[in-house]
Amino acid sequence: MDGIGAGDVHIRGEALLDCGVAPDGSLVRLGLRDEAGVPTHLTLPADCLAQLLMTLPRLASEALRRRHRDASLRVVYPLGGWRVEATPDGARRILTLSTEDGFAGSFVVPFGWLGEIAEAAECRPDLPLPN
Structure with missing residues (x-):
């Protein structure tokens, strides 16, 4: 992956464990299990949620296309x-x-x-x- 510098902290998550919102709504927390099996948390300002929501679908589709080497693929969900x-x-x-x-x-x-x-x-x- 590009953009990871030598001095950057890199957490390689293996699973999403939980998530939560601060009582005042100012922060969100993502609970992860890292590759060594150790639980860790990523806490972000709630204002970052809109950025994540706009970014994650594109990342998911790009990962799917690269993994299967098929530019026509996209992530789809059944409409409920x-x-x-x-x-x-x-x-x-x-x-x-x-x-x-x-x-x-x-x-x-x-x-x-x-x-x-x-x-x-x-x-x-x-x-x-x-x-």
Whole structure:
């Protein structure tokens, strides 16, 4: 891996043990077991969560592609449910997609896209979605 310097602390995790949030919501903790079997924790400011959420899916897909040497692969999850809500001002919609085990992601959907998504899914699966 690039970017690891000689003086950097490197923890090679073998398993995720647990996770938690500080009572005031300011910190998150990831409990890991290192390669020697020793439990260790990584504590980060809660503000780092958005950065992690935007980074981890890309890393997971890239690792999958490299591991299988197939650029067409991507990480996918079975859809367990969805919900559409209006933003507080009513001008846009929030689309939440979730799995049965509780993983969920919410997206603000620009006006008109829900109709295009429905058309692409039901009528024209080859219809490209807007970028």
